[in-house]
Amino acid sequence: MxxxxxxxxxxxxxxxxxxxxxxxxxxxxxxxxxxxxxxxxxxxxxxxxxxxxxxxxxxxxxxxxxxxxxxxxxxxxxxxxxxxxxxxxxxxxxxxxxxxxxxxxxxxxxxxxxxxxxxxxxxxxxxxxxxxxxxxxxxxxxxxxxxxxxxxxxxxxxxxxxxxxxxxVAPLPVCDKLFAADLGLTHFLTFADDQPPLSPPKFLAELLHRVRRLSRALSRKQQGSKNRNKARQRLARLHARIADSRKDFLHKLSTQLIRENQAVFMEDLCIKGMMRSHLARSIGDAAWSELLRQLAYKAAWYGRTYWQADRFFASSKTCHACGFKHKSLPLNIRQWACPACGEIHDRDRNAARNILNAGLLATGTAGRAEP
Incomplete structure (x- = not known):
């Protein structure tokens, strides 16, 4: 291609x-x-x-x-x-x-x-x-x-x-593995199968104390002075280090997911709106939108299937086993039992399995799939 x-x-x-x-x-x-x-x-x-x-x-x-x-x-x-x-x-x-x-x-x-x-x-x-x-x-x-x-x-x-x-770019060999995951902050990726969730990378959080210290040092320097320019460069080098680490992690992760799976199903989030909340720093550090962007173009390059669930798809509130749907499910509820079939769900893993089922249906595969 x-x-x-x-x-x-x-x-x-x-x-x-x-x-x-x-x-x-x-x-x-x-x-x-x-x-x-x-x-x-x-x-x-x-x-x-x-x-x-x-x-x-x-x-x-x-x-x-x-x-x-x-x-x-x-x-x-x-x-x-x-x-x-x-x-x-x-x-x-x-x-x-x-x-x-x-x-x-x-x-x-x-x-x-x-x-x-x-x-x-x-x-x-x-x-x-x-x-x-x-x-x-x-x-x-x-x-x-x-x-x-x-x-x-x-x-x-x-x-x-x-x-x-x-x-x-040559297409990758066809394989039979599928991938679906739910994005989050407590767990960066919660998979549809039984493998443990991926811990969130905290590139900014781990160096936030240094960012704050250098930012305070910069604010104390006189405007237009050489010392202020040196302080600005020190802070910029630290931010560049954080950005490079995040970019390296995302490229390695997205390439691994595309190489190992024939189809990748993810959710679509209103990240721009979420960045206006008190979680903006953590969401920016996680860089969800960059991961989704890389998955999309790498899937097109290497002949893989990439699909995103609709932004209003109720993946967390729907039982993946029987299809029962809650009218509301507050964020503080991390586990819940389905009143229809009695299945006990982990909120994020249930959402990932619903994304998998919806992706299989949307991409032309009939029936429900168990991870």
Whole structure:
């Protein structure tokens, strides 16, 4: 199956390259914010905007005396920022994302280049307007010639390059195992079979004392001072460590589930709404939405079946044995006995078994399945 796949590598720029990259980051950020403000003003004036209109405005902007410094960076990177702005508006109108926001200088920085903006030959990657090749740590072999790349610097000051390539993903061999689970905080995954639940990873909770200590140290530093910048970087490095650990765990878990099971059935949760509750920190640390996202695209890659129960499916309140459904079941009730058949249920495992049964029916398998 042909797919578009990004390969991300870390690189270590020289002092001169850091300066040139910072120049590109700043120019791309300025163009994006300028065009976003321009689009907002045109909307107030009753005018429409498009990529073509923005491109013409960029050409005129580069000719103005106050913006001649835009000519010192790659025009490919500036045009890519216009495409990103156009994509942001399309996602907003399609209700896939919120309204585009202005980019901040202190946040993570990035810019993109199409094929005419970089050169990759014999393991040496050279970017437009940067003469010397980058010191990239090639940790894997690229499947082909990249069609585009993105250079980024995270809040911790690390530099990465992400190359987009066409890759051929072979479907995994067919197996007879099925997987269904219920998501939770006490137990990260409660399985439909009799294996013990998976304990929740607590990447942020285990280092929360250090996050609080570094956050207090940052708040005491004077605005604009070098010591404040050092404290900010220390805190950013700790957050990067937590995020990397969480990402590594989720990728390993999702890959294992897809490789070992022919079909994966999960529940659909209103995570955005749940993040407004007092459990927001724990839910964010668990990263349910990222796990579901990875399962979805990896199942499509490797020829597996992936299905999510409806958000309003009463998996916890329904008896998986006879189908009896409670009108209400408070969250503090973790075990209950079915008044119809007498079956004693663990709340989460019963929900996982209902998800399994519903997934089998929804994907074309008739009858109920016992885990």
């Amino acid at each position: 042909p797919v578009k796949r990004a390969f991300r590598f870390r690189f270590y720029p020289t002092a001169e390259q850091e300066q040139r990259l910072a120049q590109h980051f700043g120019c791309v950020r300025f163009v994006y914010n300028h065009m976003l403000a321009r689009r907002e003003q045109r909307y107030k004036d009753g005018l429409k905007s498009s990529y073509v209109d923005d491109a013409a405005a960029l050409t005129a902007l580069k000719q103005t005396p106050g913006c001649v410094w835009l000519r010192e960076v790659s025009i490919v990177a500036l045009q890519a920022s216009l495409r990103h702005l156009e994509t942001a508006y399309k996602n907003f109108f399609a209700r896939r994302a919120g309204f585009p926001r202005f980019k901040r200088k202190r946040a993570a920085q990035s810019y993109s280049l199409m094929r005419n903006g970089f050169n990759l030959r014999d393991g040496k990657l050279t970017l437009a307007k940067i003469a010397a090749p980058l010191d990239v740590r090639w940790s894997r072999q690229l499947p082909g010639t990249p069609s585009s790349l993105t250079v980024s610097r995270d809040a911790a000051g690390r530099y990465f390059v992400s190359l987009l390539c066409d890759d051929e």
